[in-house]
Amino acid sequence: MIERIIVEGxxxxxxxxxxxxxxxxxxxxxxxxxxxxxxxAIGLALTGRINGRWVExxxxxxxxxxxxxxxxxxxxxxxxAASPPExxxxxxxSSSDPDVQLLRGVHNSLKTDAPGVSLHIRPSDDYAVELxxxxxxxxxxxxxxxxxxEVQWRDFADARLHRRPNGLGVAFIDSRTIxxxxxxxxxxxxxxxxxxxxxxxxxxxxxxxxxxxxxSREALNGVNERIAAEGVALYDRTLGLQMDQSAAAGWEASIxxxxxxxxxxxxxxxxxxxxxxxxxxxxxATSTAYVLIEEPENHLSHTALTxxxxxxxxxxxxxxxxxxxxxxxxxxxxxxxxxRLLHAGKASxxxxxxxxxxxxxxxxxxxxxxxxxxxxxxxxxxxPSDEMLFERAFLDTHxxxxxxxxxxxxxxxxxxxxxxxxxxAAIDHHKVAAIRDNDGKEPEHWRRPIxxxxxxGxxxxxxxxxxxxxxxxxxxxTANAADEAALRQALGITDESTSTExxxxxxxxxxxxxxxxxxxxxxxxxxxxxxxxxxx
Amino acid sequence: xxxxxxxxxxxxxTQSIVNACANGPTNVRRLAVTYTTSGQxxxxxxxxxxxxPGAVPEVVGWYAFLMRHCIRPYLPLKYPGxxxxxxxxxxxxxGGRFATGARRFLDxxxxxxxxxxxxxxxDVVLVSEGAVIDRLTNIYDEIYIDEVQDLxxxxxxxxxxxxNADGIDLHMVGDVRQSVFDTNPRDQxxxxxxxVKMLDWFNVHEKSGRLxxxxxxxTWRSNQEIARFSDTIxxxxxxxxxxxxxxxxxxxxxxVYALGAGDVEEYxxxxxxxxxxxxxxxxxxxxxxxxxxxAVKGLTFERVLIYPTQPIMRFLTMGEPLADQAACGxxxxxxxxxxxxxxxxxxxxxxxxxxxxxxx
Numbered sequence: 057m058i059e060r061i062i063v064e065g066x067x068x069x070x071x072x073x074x075x076x077x078x079x080x081x082x083x084x085x086x087x088x089x090x091x092x093x094x095x096x097a098i099g100l101a102l103t104g105r106i107n108g109r110w111v112e113x114x115x116x117x118x119x120x121x122x123x124x125x126x127x128x129x130x131x132x133x134x135x136x137a138a139s140p141p142e143x144x145x146x147x148x149x150s151s152s153d154p155d156v157q158l159l160r161g162v163h164n165s166l167k168t169d170a171p172g173v174s175l176h177i178r179p180s181d182d183y184a185v186e187l188x189x190x191x192x193x194x195x196x197x198x199x200x201x202x203x204x205x206e207v208q209w210r211d212f213a214d215a216r217l218h219r220r221p222n223g224l225g226v227a228f229i230d231s232r233t234i235x236x237x238x239x240x241x242x243x244x245x246x247x248x249x250x251x252x253x254x255x256x257x258x259x260x261x262x263x264x265x266x267x268x269x270x271x272s273r274e275a276l277n278g279v280n281e282r283i284a285a286e287g288v289a290l291y292d293r294t295l296g297l298q299m300d301q302s303a304a305a306g307w308e309a310s311i312x313x314x315x316x317x318x319x320x321x322x323x324x325x326x327x328x329x330x331x332x333x334x335x336x337x338x339x340x341a342t343s344t345a346y347v348l349i350e351e352p353e354n355h356l357s358h359t360a361l362t363x364x365x366x367x368x369x370x371x372x373x374x375x376x377x378x379x380x381x382x383x384x385x386x387x388x389x390x391x392x393x394x395x396r397l398l399h400a401g402k403a404s405x406x407x408x409x410x411x412x413x414x415x416x417x418x419x420x421x422x423x424x425x426x427x428x429x430x431x432x433x434x435x436x437x438x439x440p441s442d443e444m445l446f447e448r449a450f451l452d453t454h455x456x457x458x459x460x461x462x463x464x465x466x467x468x469x470x471x472x473x474x475x476x477x478x479x480x481a482a483i484d485h486h487k488v489a490a491i492r493d494n495d496g497k498e499p500e501h502w503r504r505p506i507x508x509x510x511x512x513g514x515x516x517x518x519x520x521x522x523x524x525x526x527x528x529x530x531x532x533x534t535a536n537a538a539d540e541a542a543l544r545q546a547l548g549i550t551d552e553s554t555s556t557e558x559x560x561x562x563x564x565x566x567x568x569x570x571x572x573x574x575x576x577x578x579x580x581x582x583x584x585x586x587x588x589x590x591x592x
Numbered sequence: 593x594x595x596x597x598x599x600x601x602x603x604x605x606t607q608s609i610v611n612a613c614a615n616g617p618t619n620v621r622r623l624a625v626t627y628t629t630s631g632q633x634x635x636x637x638x639x640x641x642x643x644x645p646g647a648v649p650e651v652v653g654w655y656a657f658l659m660r661h662c663i664r665p666y667l668p669l670k671y672p673g674x675x676x677x678x679x680x681x682x683x684x685x686x687g688g689r690f691a692t693g694a695r696r697f698l699d700x701x702x703x704x705x706x707x708x709x710x711x712x713x714x715d716v717v718l719v720s721e722g723a724v725i726d727r728l729t730n731i732y733d734e735i736y737i738d739e740v741q742d743l744x745x746x747x748x749x750x751x752x753x754x755x756n757a758d759g760i761d762l763h764m765v766g767d768v769r770q771s772v773f774d775t776n777p778r779d780q781x782x783x784x785x786x787x788v789k790m791l792d793w794f795n796v797h798e799k800s801g802r803l804x805x806x807x808x809x810x811t812w813r814s815n816q817e818i819a820r821f822s823d824t825i826x827x828x829x830x831x832x833x834x835x836x837x838x839x840x841x842x843x844x845x846x847x848v849y850a851l852g853a854g855d856v857e858e859y860x861x862x863x864x865x866x867x868x869x870x871x872x873x874x875x876x877x878x879x880x881x882x883x884x885x886x887a888v889k890g891l892t893f894e895r896v897l898i899y900p901t902q903p904i905m906r907f908l909t910m911g912e913p914l915a916d917q918a919a920c921g922x923x924x925x926x927x928x929x930x931x932x933x934x935x936x937x938x939x940x941x942x943x944x945x946x947x948x949x950x951x952x
Contacts, residue, residue, distance in 0.1 A: 154621050157730035160723075161665025163675075169666075169723050213665035214675055 057376045058098070058346065060148040062165060065121045065141050067093045074396065074403040080372060082390055085378045085398030086430050091380035094398065095228070098378060101145040101175045102226045102346065104209045104217060108246075111207045115177065117200040119143060129198040133192060140187070141200065143177040148212075151345075155223030161213035173213040173221065180206035225250075225344040227336030229329070229352070244320075244332055248313060251335075264307035268299035323357035330364050337371035346376050353383035365389045387429075388421035392479060397429055406482045413475050413555045423471050428479055431464035433591045436476055436490040441528055441568035443467045446491065448572045449580040450588050465592055473517075477509035488515040489587040494525040518587040529560035529567065531581040538579070546574040594755045594803045596740065598765040601811025601822070601834045601927030605765040606890070608637060611737045612763065613649050614642040621731065622649035623655050626738040628941055631890055635738060649736070655679060655709060661728055662713040662750065663704065664718040675927060677702040679709070689778065710746035710776050717750060723853075729759040730779060732764065739889070740766035741790060745779030748793060755802045768794075769826060769923045770889060787916040809833040811927070813892055815840065817847035818926060820935055825923045827913045839930060845895075848926075848933045849948040850908070850940035856897070858950045865895035865934060868925045870918070875899035875936075885921040888928050895932045898925055908943045 063072040068090050083091050093395045100106055106114060117125070124141040129336070131138040146164050149171045151155055160171040179187055183204035190201050220226070280296040310438050313320040315327055323331070329352060336347050350367070353361055365386060368377065381387060393414045395406040417425055428434065435441050435458070443465050450458045458465055468476065473490050480488045494501065499519040503510070510516055526532040533556050536543040540556060540588060549559050560567040571578060599605050613622055624639065626632045636651040645651070652660065664676040671694040680703040685691035697712040698704055704712055717724045728735075735754060737743070743751065754762045768790045785793040797803035809832075811819055814838040823835050851859055859865070860880075867880040870887065875882070878899065898904075904922055906912040915923065926933050940947035 152730055154731045157727055160730075162668050163665070167668065169720075213660075214667070215660070215664065487631045 057150060058147050059150045059170070060146075060166075061094075061098065062144065062146040062148075063094070063097045064144040064165075065124055066097055066119060066143045066145060068098070069093065070121050071122060071402050072401055072403070075405070076376065076378070076396065077405070077407060078376060079393070080369075080390055080394040081376070081378045081396050082387055082394045082399060083378060083396045083517050084382075084387060084426055084429060089398040090401060091398055092350060093284070093450065095350055095378055095380060096148065097145045097347055098346070099226065099228050101147045101173050101209075102224050103220045104175065111175065111177070111209070115202050115205065115207065117202050119177070119202075120200055120516060121458075125198070125200055139190055140179050142179075144174065144514060145176075146172060146174040148172045149224075151223070153223045155221065156342075159211035159213055159215075159221060161211070163210065163212045163214040170212060173217065173224070174210055174212065175209075176208040176210070177205055178208065180204055182206070216265060223345065225348040226348065227344045228348045228350075229332045232351045244335065248335065250309070255531050258546070260307050264310070265301065272297075272299045326357060326360045329355055330360065330367075333364055333367060334337070334371075337367065337373075337375075344375060345377070347372075349377065349379040351380055351382060353381060358385075361385065369417075381530060382426070384424045384426040385421050385569050388417045392417050392425060395429065399481060404483060406479070409478060409482055413478050415474070416475050417479075422464065425479065427464055427466050428476055429483060431462075431466075433461070433463040434480065434486055434488045435463060435465045435587065435591055436473060436488065437465060437467055438492050438528075439467055441564050442491060444565075444568040444572040445528065445532075445580070446584060446587070449584050450592075452577050452580075453585075454590050454592060458591075461592065474506045474509070477506050477515060480515060481509040481511070485515075487513075487591050489518055489591045490516070491518045491584065491587050493527040494519050494522045498522060498524050506561055516590060518590070520583040520585045529556050529564065531583075532560065532571075532578070533557045535579045535581045543578050544575065546571055546576050546578050548574075594762040594764075595797075596766075596803055596805045597808060598791075598794065598805065599765065599767055599808035600811050600819075601767060601770065601924070602839075602892070603808045604812055605767070605808075605949045606631075606638065606738055608765060609635065609738055609763070610638045610642050612736070613639060613647075615757070616734075618644075618647050620733045622734045622736065623657075623732045623736065624649045624651045624736040625654055626651070627654050627742040628889070629653055631684070631739055636891065645906065649720075653775065653864055654737075654747070656705065656762055658698045658713040658750075659704065659752075660707055662719055662724050663709075663716050665727065666716050666724055668783075670716045670719045671698070674698060675702055676704060679703055684704075698793065705770065707776075707778060710744075710750075711779060711781075714746035714749050716782075717753060719934055720762065724842045725753050725757045729757050729776075731759060734761045734763060737764045738766070739770075740764040741768045741771040742766075744790075745776040745783070747776070748782050748785060748790075752797070755797060768834070768853040769920060771917075771920050774937050787920060788826065789832065789916070798811075807811060807833055807858055809835050810838055811835055812838050813930055814927055815931060818931075821848045821933070822923055825907075825914065825919050825926065841931065846931050848935075850935045850937050850943040850945040851948040852938070852940055855950050856899035859897065860932060863895050863932065863934075865897040866893040866934070867897045867899070868928070870901050870904070870921050871901040871923075885925045887930065889924055891928055892930065893928050894930050895934070896925065896929045897934050898922075899936050905933075905937060908945065911944070 057078050061074045061076065063069040068088065074094070083094060085091050096106065100111060102113055107301055120141045120143060128138050128141050143156060144165065148164065149159065151171065156171045159173060160169065162169050163173060164170065164172055187201065187204040190204070192195055210222065211217060252260070276297050277404045285294050313331070315323040315331060320328065320331070333349065333352065336344060350366055352368070356364060368379070369390065379386070379390070391414045393406055397404050397406070417423060420478070433500060437445060447458055449462070456459065473492060477488065477490060480486070494502070499517070499521070502519055503517050506517065520531045524534040533540070533543070544556055547556070547559065547567055549556065597605065609624060613624070624635055626635050632651055632653050639648050639651065652843040659676060659679065663827070667674050667676050674694060678701070680699045681901065683699055683705055684707060685699070685705055687695065687946050704720070738824050751762065751764070754760060762918050766790050771787050771790065782793070794803065808829060814837060819835040819837045823832065825830060845863060847937050867882045868885060869882050870877050870885050872884065900908065901918070903912070903914055903918055934948060935945065937943055
């Protein structure tokens with residue numbers, strides 16, 4: 057398995073390190089957090105290729121971390137010129153597989169004894185003069201001249217790699233779907249070809265050539281005779297039609313996978329994704345030790361996704377699987393402890409999460425766990441009334457909506473605060489305010505069981521005192537006791553015979569909606585005000 | 593169990609490696625190492641024709657083995673920041689024997705001097721604190737070494753470490769009588785086991801229980817008379833077993849002969865022997881398609897014609913013992929022949945051999 061991944065200077069990663077776990081790794085992160093880039097980097101180091109093409113062929117200046125490139129060019133005009141940016145991707149492996157042990161040595165940036173592979177893109181010594189001339193030219197654009205760079209793909213034993221080493225089989229399942237005439241993309245094609253052994257491939261190739269020969273000899277015969285008879289007038293040598301026997305017409309191009317008689321490219325997008333996953337995972341674990349899956353939820357209906365997730369789980373076996381996803385459902389089902397959050401070019405792991413909590417979210421797979429994980433600032437509330445009231449209170453205080461202040465409000469709708477806070481505690485990079493009713497008990501009663509997940513100034517629980525009311529509605533009434541008429545006006549209560557509290561109790565969501573939409577403001581319960589101060 | 597098979601010339605030593613690989617269990621990872629490049633090509637060809645496809649062991653030369661598995665993966669542990677970029681076959685470090693540090697072992701292009709390759713490998717093995725051997729144990733189950741007699745000094749130190757490692761079996765075949773190469777002339781390690789004395793090295797490890805040594809004195813190449821003569825080349829103190837020939841073809845001209853220079857033309861025309869000489873310094877003025885002793889190891893000829901040195905001459909006439917290395921060379925030359933060996937000497941009747949004369 058891959059024990060450690062180091063990526064330096066590649067796209068948005070300046071200095072990135074990840075210690076993935078065995079089995080499933082679910083990679084989440086906001087947009088531009090580097091999820092796909094991470095999979096790309098793993099694929100690059102394992103295969104030396106990107107989208108089926110050799111790194112040297114497709115190397116371009118935009119692969120380099122743009123911040124480092126900018127810093128580099130601005131340093132050139134100063135006394136302390138930096139050295140040119142480089143890209144380094146290292147995969148540290150652990151396996152007693154003899155093929156993998158061949159890759160063992162100390163040639164890595166940590167100078168540690170491990171099997172592994174590294175891809176290093178650096179200025180070539182052969183072009184040192186040209187590079188210096190380029191940099192000395194005042195009219196040069198501030199773009200890295202990658203023509204003077206070289207790609208060194210080596211194992212940790214310092215042997216140059218020319219093809220993917222045995223024992224590092226990888227299947228890459230991207231979410232792009234195929235609509236090309238070629239039928240299948242490179243990754244899928246490779247998976248299909250790997251399905252056959254060398255002898256089968258040779259037999260297919262021979263049979264295919266034979267079939268083309270037969271067409272030339274039989275079907276085209278009549279045509280050729282006619283051409284020969286009339287062709288003398290056209291040209292002084294024999295003309296004829298033959299099937300193309302060149303490499304371009306090889307069987308690989310004319311044999312495409314079919315799904316129940318429908319060509320792969322014509323199959324639904326969801327089906328294509330499902331087939332790719334099945335192809336990757338049905339092979340023996342030794343031929344694909346690593347599986348990279350990009351956003352499996354794309355193009356899939358909910359039921360199709362469920363089937364796909366089940367398949368990923370049951371077939372993963374001894375493989376190490378990296379999945380990027382935007383779907384909380386995928387995350388919950390595969391297990392929140394498998395989560396790898398990418399944030400600001402850094403990764404955090406969640407393996408400390410208790411087995412009960414993992415099981416909890418697996419059952420409640422509809423819960424939007426990812427919002428919990430990805431938010432910068434988070435407010436957890438019990439239900440829609442609390443959410444609306446908080447939003448309005450925030451708007452009244454700060455003159456902008458919480459969302460514009462980077463605050464995500466998640467309505468728990470019965471999901472346990474403790475479980476959510478455990479998850480939030482594991483992430484540890486954002487502020488979390490949990491707001492709940494006291495249900496007639498002292499705040500300490502609710503605080504005690506979750507104390508281990510709370511942290512001063514970072515994660516806190518906000519509860520009103522029980523003497524001020526046991527739920528949100530009586531708390532609002534108590535807070536507005538000084539000017540109850542204004543509250544009743546905001547709520548639009550016309551019936552003088554019902555008390556404010558009674559009315560609010562009967563119209564829970566309606567009441568909150570009216571306050572939220574009211575042209576006038578009310579006084580908010582003290583614990584809500586504290587929560588707003590806390591997260592703002 | 594580690595095993596060494598010490599066997600006479602023509603006893604099908606290399607074939608025994610091929611058989612072990614072809615008949616052994618298939619789930620075993622094997623590496624076959626041989627000293628000379630010609631030996632490597634020959635071994636590879638025979639393994640390919642005998643082993644089932646997919647079970648053909650990897651074949652490497654000894655230098656490649658040292659570079660690929662001992663030096664390259666762990667070189668930075670000995671010389672930080674250095675990479676191994678190849679082999680400097682003929683070069684010597686600037687500063688000669690007094691060069692120290694990395695410059696003693698690596699040239700300016702980071703190629704290792706062949707001269708000190710074994711020492712460098714041994715240094716890296718030591719500094720890796722067992723990692724080199726552990727890595728090899730994880731990759732291979734069995735390592736076969738052909739022509740083991742060619743390894744000396746630090747090479748033997750590395751073999752000792754492989755013998756001590758659990759999880760890897762070392763299989764060595766060779767014939768100390770054929771140690772015609774002095775591979776590490778500057779190596780001070782284990783000098784006492786140089787040449788024929790390597791026999792003592794095998795004995796030490798057999799006694800320690802780490803090595804099972806088998807001797808094989810049956811030749812399938814030379815006839816009994818040639819075999820008997822080859823046994824006399826080494827003094828009795830080495831206690832080699834008498835060679836037994838399994839080759840009993842009768843051609844009408846079988847055995848060991850001596851002839852004068854004047855009869856060479858006739859002899860060549862009659863029997864078409866392969867002319868051999870110890871080095872190009874011998875029989876300089878003679879225009880024949882010679883091969884040197886050092887280059888014919890592993891080869892078979894029907895008949896050979898040998899131009900001797902002065903020491904060999906004294907051995908043939910007075911029975912004066914040869915120096916170890918000279919004896920090894922002569923042993924290789926004599927044991928190439930299936931039917932006949934002839935020496936070109938000034939006075940055939942002065943030797944202990946059968947004289948051959950024109951018309952006789």
